[in-house]
Amino acid sequence: MGKEELDLLSVKVKLFAYTRELIGKDEIRLKLAGQTTVGDLRKMILEMYPALSTKTFVIAVNHKVADDSTKISDVDEVAILPPVSGG
Amino acid sequence: MITITRDPIDLCNIMVAAKDRSAGGAVLFIGSVRDHNEKGVVSEIHYEAYKEMAEEKMAEIEKEVKERWRIKKFIAIHRIGNLKVGEPSVAVIVSAEHRQEAFEACKYGIDQIKTRVPIWKKEVSESGVTWVKGVSLKK
Secondary structure (H helix, E strand, O other): OOHHHHOOEEEEEEEOHHHHHHHOOOEEEEEEOOOEEHHHHHHHHHHHOHHHHHOOOEEEEOOEEOOOOOEEOOOOOEEEEOOEOOO | OEEEEOOOOOHHHHHHHOOOOOOOEEEEEEEEOOOEEOOEEEEEEEEEEOHHHHHHHHHHHHHHHHHHOOEEEEEEEEEOEEEEOOOEEEEEEEEEOOHHHHHHHHHHHHHHHHHHOOEEEEEEEOOEEEEOOOEOOOO
16 A cells, blocks of 8 residues: 555545535545645535536535635544525 | 424423523514515425534524623524424524613524524425525635
8 A cells, every 4th residue: 555545534525405416415425635625625526526616615624614724634524515594 | 592403493482491580571583484585485495404513603602692792591493304384494582681682682693593504495486496595604
């Protein structure tokens, strides 16, 4: 096993509302390189699911909205959140 | 006290729970499923939540309300699942010594719930099924 493979993180990403419907799953698991940021994850998701490119969403890490520079580790809970409309 | 539930909201129950001997009044806001939108007749709304995060955000809002206003009780309940027209989807009740605090705190509570809590609604209407346009969550 090469070093790169050893460094891969397996991150669970939760999906909600129209992002869940577009992808067709409640959550996906992504293999990411070590030192991955939210920005990298966003890019990867858009490459895998181009249908999301016209949609608005933010990414939360451990229940907090994160910016693109936030680092992700495999123990983090990541979620894709469309604009909210509760009430 | 905050709750996210699939069960119908029991308004009598929360009015009793908000009672406090030192409170001179209580303000209750009830949000419910409207029978129409801009495009026509709505028959039901499906609510979905990121429950763990939504509970954290509602607890954060409760904490802010208690820091900003001298209130006695704050209760906020949001329902999820499929709701028919007329059913309450959200309720916020605040009891306080005086009405001004109760009105202001209740308004703040519902306004914040609508813009900061990860809950989504999908309307079933004559023109089809659509996710309601919302507000992007901020850091």
